[in-house]
Amino acid sequence: xxxxxxxxxxxxxxxxxxxxxxxxxxxxxxxxxxxxxxxxxxxxxxxxxxxxxxxxxxxxxxxxxxxxxxxxxxxxxxxxxxxxxxxxxxxxxxxxxxxxxxxxxxxxxxxxxxxxxxxxxxxxxxxxxxxxxxxxxxxxxxxxxxxxxxxxxxxxxxxxxxxxxxxxxxxxxxxxxxxxxxxxxxxxxxxxxxxxxxxxxxxxxxxxxxxxxxxxxxxxxxxxxxxxxxxxxxxxxxxxxxxxxxxxxxxxxxxxxxxxxxxxxxxxxxxxxx
Numbered sequence: 001x002x003x004x005x006x007x008x009x010x011x012x013x014x015x016x017x018x019x020x021x022x023x024x025x026x027x028x029x030x031x032x033x034x035x036x037x038x039x040x041x042x043x044x045x046x047x048x049x050x051x052x053x054x055x056x057x058x059x060x061x062x063x064x065x066x067x068x069x070x071x072x073x074x075x076x077x078x079x080x081x082x083x084x085x086x087x088x089x090x091x092x093x094x095x096x097x098x099x100x101x102x103x104x105x106x107x108x109x110x111x112x113x114x115x116x117x118x119x120x121x122x123x124x125x126x127x128x129x130x131x132x133x134x135x136x137x138x139x140x141x142x143x144x145x146x147x148x149x150x151x152x153x154x155x156x157x158x159x160x161x162x163x164x165x166x167x168x169x170x171x172x173x174x175x176x177x178x179x180x181x182x183x184x185x186x187x188x189x190x191x192x193x194x195x196x197x198x199x200x201x202x203x204x205x206x207x208x209x210x211x212x213x214x215x216x217x218x219x220x221x222x223x224x225x226x227x228x229x230x231x232x233x234x235x236x237x238x239x240x241x242x243x244x245x246x247x248x249x250x251x252x253x254x255x256x257x258x259x260x261x262x263x264x265x266x267x268x269x270x271x272x273x274x
Contacts, residue, residue: 017137017139018137019136019137019187019196020136021066021087021089021090022089022090023089025067025087025093035232035233036226037223037232037260039239040223040239040243041222041223042069043247044220044222044243045073045131045160045222045263046073048220048250051218052158052217052220053127053156054156055127057077057079058079058126059079059080059081059082059125059126060074060080060127060128061084061125061127061129061150062074062082062083062129062130063084063114063117063129063130064084064086064130064132064133064136065083065084065091066094066132067093067094068083068095068096068097068098069097070129071083071098071107072097072098075098075107079127080105080107082107082109082110082121083107083108083109083110084110084112084117084121085109085112086113086114094109095109114137114143114147117146117150118146118149118150123150123151123152124152125150125152126152126154126155127156127157127158128150128156128157128158129157129158130157130160131158131160132160134159134161134200135162135198136196136197137198138198139198140161140204141208144159144208144209145212148212148214148266151214153268153271154267154268154269156217156265157214157265159266160222160264161205161262161264162260163199163201163202163260163261165201165202165257166259167260168180169258170228170260171185185199200262202219205262209264213269214266214267215267215269216264216266217265217267218264219256219263219264219265220250220251220256220259220262221255221258221260221262222250222259222260222261222262222263223246223259223260223261224249224255224256224260225242225258226242226246226260228258
């Protein structure tokens with residue numbers, strides 16, 4: 001398991017060492033969803049979530065809801081969704097997105113960091129969604145313990161993390177060999193940089209889940225091919241072919257570990273009958 005770099009990170013980070021996105025909403029939106037990679041990510045999630053999760057319109061806590069895409073996805077399918085997001089600006093964008101939808105029950109929005117959820121939204125929750133959040137936190141391991149504590153017995157956690165191993169491979173492909181050898185993969189937290197400060201390896205997720213008493217029910221790779229292409233913004237015809245390949249191989253053992261993101265279903269065991 002790769003060791004994590006130590007030392008202070010440049011601002012802007014929270015007191016907990018977490019990265020929020022106030023003042024960067026437009027940059028964040030353009031960097032991800034203004035490119036084919038964002039469209040591909042959402043397409044893959046639309047395909048994978050019904051495969052990896054047992055969905056029966058149960059209430060959902062969307063942790064680090066961002067711009068609201070995942071909250072909207074679940075709300076459209078009849079789930080009562082609570083969207084939690086520490087960035088007020090991001091949460092405002094999520095409100096605007098959900099306001100354009102006619103969904104019942106009405107979504108709930110809470111401006112909270114993950115660490116405050118046990119006090120303010122304790123559940124227990126039958127389904128928690130936490131996508132692309134842990135990699136922006138100073139202590140992702142503790143964050144997973146917090147999420148586990150919010151789950152109801154038998155509950156599911158849909159967890160997506162920025163893949164540290166894929167980030168290493170990407171740097172090697174680009175020729176950043178010294179950076180890869182020194183394991184200098186994490187972002188610094190500088191305002192205009194969007195490289196996560198705590199990219200997470202698969203081995204870490206497995207170990208942390210075991211610590212929490214969670215089982216790994218399923219895993220898939222998100223963008224297992226796209227991010228290694230020389231053509232970073234493929235034309236529509238190429239993107240369609242690439243999407244077909246991603247959908248075909250995102251759960252294959254030979255490829256899912258290459259995903260820029262790793263998508264897990266973690267489950268808390270049922271309480272034994274007494």
